[in-house]
Amino acid sequence: MSDITAPSTELASLAAEFDAADELAALRARFVLDDAVYLDGNSLGALPASVPGRLADVVHREWGEMRIRSWDESGWWTAPERIGDRIAPLVGAAPGQIVVGDSTSVNVFKAVVAAVRMADEGSGSGDGRRDEILVDATTFPTDGYLAESAARMTGRTLRPVTPAEVPAALGDRTAAVLLNHVDYRSGRLHDLPALTAAVHEAGAYAVWDLCHSAGALPVDLDEHGVDLAVGCTYKYLNGGPGSPAYLYVRRDLQPRFDSPLPGWTSHAAPFAMDPAYQPAAGAPRGRVGTPDILSMLALEAALDVWGGGGDGGSAGAGVTIESVRAKSLALTDFFLRCVSAYVPEGRVESITPVAHAERGSQIALRCDDAGDVMKRLIHQGVIGDFRHPDVLRFGFTPLYVTFADTERAARVLGETLGEMG
Numbered sequence: 262m263s264d265i266t267a268p269s270t271e272l273a274s275l276a277a278e279f280d281a282a283d284e285l286a287a288l289r290a291r292f293v294l295d296d297a298v299y300l301d302g303n304s305l306g307a308l309p310a311s312v313p314g315r316l317a318d319v320v321h322r323e324w325g326e327m328r329i330r331s332w333d334e335s336g337w338w339t340a341p342e343r344i345g346d347r348i349a350p351l352v353g354a355a356p357g358q359i360v361v362g363d364s365t366s367v368n369v370f371k372a373v374v375a376a377v378r379m380a381d382e383g384s385g386s387g388d389g390r391r392d393e394i395l396v397d398a399t400t401f402p403t404d405g406y407l408a409e410s411a412a413r414m415t416g417r418t419l420r421p422v423t424p425a426e427v428p429a430a431l432g433d434r435t436a437a438v439l440l441n442h443v444d445y446r447s448g449r450l451h452d453l454p455a456l457t458a459a460v461h462e463a464g465a466y467a468v469w470d471l472c473h474s475a476g477a478l479p480v481d482l483d484e485h486g487v488d489l490a491v492g493c494t495y496k497y498l499n500g501g502p503g504s505p506a507y508l509y510v511r512r513d514l515q516p517r518f519d520s521p522l523p524g525w526t527s528h529a530a531p532f533a534m535d536p537a538y539q540p541a542a543g544a545p546r547g548r549v550g551t552p553d554i555l556s557m558l559a560l561e562a563a564l565d566v567w568g569g570g571g572d573g574g575s576a577g578a579g580v581t582i583e584s585v586r587a588k589s590l591a592l593t594d595f596f597l598r599c600v601s602a603y604v605p606e607g608r609v610e611s612i613t614p615v616a617h618a619e620r621g622s623q624i625a626l627r628c629d630d631a632g633d634v635m636k637r638l639i640h641q642g643v644i645g646d647f648r649h650p651d652v653l654r655f656g657f658t659p660l661y662v663t664f665a666d667t668e669r670a671a672r673v674l675g676e677t678l679g680e681m682g
């Protein structure tokens with residue numbers, strides 16, 4: 262352990278070296294940030310500088326002047342699919358499979374019910390039907406609540422199991438499995454390719470929650486044959502508070518996607534005002550009601566940081582998800598190194614896996630007085646968050662977090678814990 266009252270010049274100069282070599286360093290200037298170290302982008306991403314001007318234009322010109330014409334002339338009506346196609350390359354999906362709208366919670370419900378209905382097609386409604394839904398027992402609570410309701414509605418039994426227990430729990434009773442790519446509390450990255458393959462081997466459907474992975478690491482939905490996926494856009498995609506979520510339905514499953522929320526905007530001809538429901542083809546089938554245009558267009562502007570509009574969003578500025586992942590791992594490695602140098606031995610315990618293959622883009626430290634510790638850190642300009650009962654979470658958004666931020670956060674943590682005893 263080093264002297265915690267003195268910054269380690271070695272670590273501080275290493276941070277400066279890493280920042281100088283960081284190929285993503287210039288992106289930080291595209292966000293509105295201040296002197297604080299912002300390590301809460303896994304909860305609410307920072308504001309991209311392009312958003313306020315774009316939103317002002319949407320409000321004053323598109324709404325204020327063009328009014329109802331904007332549904333067509335400003336492209337409001339097709340925004341859910343258009344923005345879905347901007348997210349697609351970030352999660353390894355070809356265009357036409359993602360629709361933006363509603364919250365993650367609502368999309369979890371749509372996806373799980375639709376997955377069970379797909380399973381029903383294969384197993385019928387008699388004795389042989391698949392009567393179980395598996396859900397990640399460690400999930401963010403909303404997924405568990407919604408899976409429970411989906412199970413009740415479809416006459417299934419919900420069986421909570423940890424992701425590690427999923428392979429053994431799968432069988433010919435399994436209809437669908439709802440899993441998280443990265444655990445919201447521990448930051449553990451689950452093995453999406455292997456678990457998806459196991460779910461398929463059992464003849465069931467895999468639904469993935471990408472809230473804590475999209476925008477932080479490669480997901481490769483198409484490559485791994487994921488059936489359905491959902492995610493939020495206000496964390497690593499920086500879409501803003503309550504920005505709309507998204508739903509991915511693999512292209513070949515789209516004709517079989519039977520939404521439990523078939524609102525009028527998912528109709529094949531919404532303006533025909535047909536009393537009989539006819540689902541739209543493709544991704545729009547996942548829509549429900551009128552899109553939330555202000556939030557949606559703020560998200561669209563936020564996605565410009567990945568490479569501007571019109572090019573599919575992946576390449577223009579040279580920001581690839583692979584380069585983001587490389588920096589994310591370098592930042593979290595460096596943070597763990599700084600924590601072990603600055604923090605008194607035994608005072609915190611990392612619950613985030615050390616292995617890169619099992620680590621998302623956050624570090625979670627267990628500490629008895631985590632609530633008080635985080636309050637003090639925030640007071641000193643290091644913004645992470647606290648998860649009940651004893652977890653300090655530090656999220657690393659590679660688009661704007663620096664290695665100097667990382668060294669400072671660990672140093673302030675060490676000083677704070679040293680003072681608290």
Ligand SMILES: Cc1ncc(COP(=O)(O)O)c(C=O)c1O
Pocket residue numbers: 364365366367401403404441445470472473493506
């Ligand atoms: C893994 C996960 N799923 C779902 C949600 C909830 O999403 P929403 O509030 O958009 O419905 C969150 C929110 O943080 C989350 O972390």
